[in-house]
Amino acid sequence: MPSRPDHALDAGEVKVERGERLTRKDALALFAARDVIRLGRLADRVKRARWTGRAHFVINRQINPTNVCVLSCKFCDFATKRGRANAYAMTIREVVDRCSPELREVHIVGGLHPDWTWDYYLEMFRAIKAGFPQIQIKAWTAVEIDFFSKKFRLSIEEVLRSLQAVGLAALPGGGAEVFSERVRKALFPFKIGAPRWLEIHRIAHQLGIPTNATLLYGHMETYEERVDHMLKLRDLQDEAQGFMSFIPLAYLPGKTQVVARQASAMEDLKTVAIARLLLDNVPHIKAYWVTMGEETASVALHFGADDIDGTIGEEKIMHAAEAASPVSLTRGRLVELIREAGCVPVERDALYRTVHVYDDHASCESSVPQ
Ligand code: V47
Numbered sequence: 001m002p003s004r005p006d007h008a009l010d011a012g013e014v015k016v017e018r019g020e021r022l023t024r025k026d027a028l029a030l031f032a033a034r035d036v037i038r039l040g041r042l043a044d045r046v047k048r049a050r051w052t053g054r055a056h057f058v059i060n061r062q063i064n065p066t067n068v069c070v071l072s073c074k075f076c077d078f079a080t081k082r083g084r085a086n087a088y089a090m091t092i093r094e095v096v097d098r099c100s101p102e103l104r105e106v107h108i109v110g111g112l113h114p115d116w117t118w119d120y121y122l123e124m125f126r127a128i129k130a131g132f133p134q135i136q137i138k139a140w141t142a143v144e145i146d147f148f149s150k151k152f153r154l155s156i157e158e159v160l161r162s163l164q165a166v167g168l169a170a171l172p173g174g175g176a177e178v179f180s181e182r183v184r185k186a187l188f189p190f191k192i193g194a195p196r197w198l199e200i201h202r203i204a205h206q207l208g209i210p211t212n213a214t215l216l217y218g219h220m221e222t223y224e225e226r227v228d229h230m231l232k233l234r235d236l237q238d239e240a241q242g243f244m245s246f247i248p249l250a251y252l253p254g255k256t257q258v259v260a261r262q263a264s265a266m267e268d269l270k271t272v273a274i275a276r277l278l279l280d281n282v283p284h285i286k287a288y289w290v291t292m293g294e295e296t297a298s299v300a301l302h303f304g305a306d307d308i309d310g311t312i313g314e315e316k317i318m319h320a321a322e323a324a325s326p327v328s329l330t331r332g333r334l335v336e337l338i339r340e341a342g343c344v345p346v347e348r349d350a351l352y353r354t355v356h357v358y359d360d361h362a363s364c365e366s367s368v369p370q
Pocket of ligand 1: 075076077109171172173174175176177212213214215216247249250251252253254288291309317318321
C-alpha cells in the first residue's frame with residue numbers, strides 16, 4: 001500500500017462520514033486513489049451500517065433458452081445465428097426440466113430469437129409456474145423487453161403487464177452494458193442505448209416490478225463513463241427506488257478480445273467499493289462470483305458488496321466467454337465462501353426477502369435440505 005498518504009480519498013471520506021452524497025468529481029477521485037484498502041474500509045463501513053456483517057445469496061438457476069440472436073455485439077461470445085452448428089433453442093419442456101423444487105429464483109435471459117412467438121414466452125412462464133409455483137421468475141433484460149415490444153407491436157407497459165400476469169417477479173439488470181454513446185457505437189451499435197434502457201426500467205418500477213442494474217466494465221470504457229453510468233442509475237433510483245441490486249460485470253475477453261485480459265482483482269474491488277459509495281440509494285451491491293471468481297467475490301464482501309448471487313446451475317453467457325469459474329456452486333459452498341469472509345450467510349429469495357440466516361455453523365448442514 002502507498003507509503004505516502006493518499007489524499008485522493010480525503011474528500012470522499014469526509015463526505016461519507018458526514019452522510020453527504022458523493023459527486024461525479026468525488027467518484028473520479030476515488031477511481032484515482034492508490035490506497036485501495038482504505039477505499040475498501042470506507043465502503044465496508046457503509047455496507048455494515050446497512051447490512052451489518054450479513055451477506056446474501058440465493059438458490060437459483062440460470063436458464064438461457066437460446067443463443068440465437070438478431071444482434072451481433074462485439075463483446076459477446078454467446079450469441080450466434082440460426083442454422084449455425086452451435087445454435088440451440090430450447091423447447092418449453094426443456095426450460096421446465098431445468099427447474100426443481102428447491103429453487104427460489106430462475107434467472108432467464110437469452111438471445112433475441114427471430115422466430116419465437118409472443119405466446120411461446122407467455123407459455124414458458126405459465127409452464128414454470130404450473131410446475132413450480134414457489135419459483136420467482138427474474139427474466140428478460142430491457143433489451144429483450146424492447147425487442148418484444150417492437151416485434152409483437154405492444155407497448156412496453158403491455159409487455160410487462162402480460163409477463164407479470166403469467167408470473168414475472170423481477171427484471172434482471174443485463175443489457176445496460178455501459179451508458180456511453182461512444183462505447184455503444186463501437187461495441188453494440190444495434191442494441192438499445194441508455195435512454196431506452198432507463199425508460200424500460202422506469203416503467204417496470206412504476207408497475208411495481210423491481211429490477212437490477214449491471215455495468216459491463218474493463219473493456220474500452222473510461223472511468224468517467226463508469227461514473228456517469230452509475231450516476232444515471234442513481235438518478236433513476238431517486239424517482240421510485242425500484243432497483244434492488246447493482247452488479248458490476250467484468251468483461252471476459254473470451255474470443256472477442258476487445259481487450260486482451262480481464263480487469264484485475266484490484267480493479268474489480270475498486271469498482272465494487274465505489275458503487276457502494278456512489279449508489280447510496282441502491283440497497284444491494286452484488287459481487288457476481290461467475291465473472292469475479294469465488295476468491296475475489298468473497299474479498300469483495302469487505303469492499304462494500306453484500307451479495308454474491310447464487311447457485312446458478314448452468315451459466316452459458318460468461319462461460320461462452322471462457323469464464324474460469326465453475327458453472328455452478330452448491331448451497332454449502334456459498335455458505336462456506338461467505339463464512340470464510342467472516343460474514344453471516346443469509347439465504348434470500350429473488351426479491352431479497354430473507355429465507356434463512358445461517359447464524360450458527362450447524363444450521364448450514366442440517367436445517368435446510370441441500
Ligand atoms: O448484458 C456478455 C454481459 C450480461 C460478456 O440481474 C458479458 O441479477 C462479461 O446481466 N464478459 C448478462 N460480461 C448477465 C447479467 C446478469 C448477471 C448476473 C446477475 C444479474 C442480475 C444479471 O452479461 C450482458 C452483458 O453485459 N456479458 N458478454 C462477456 N464476454
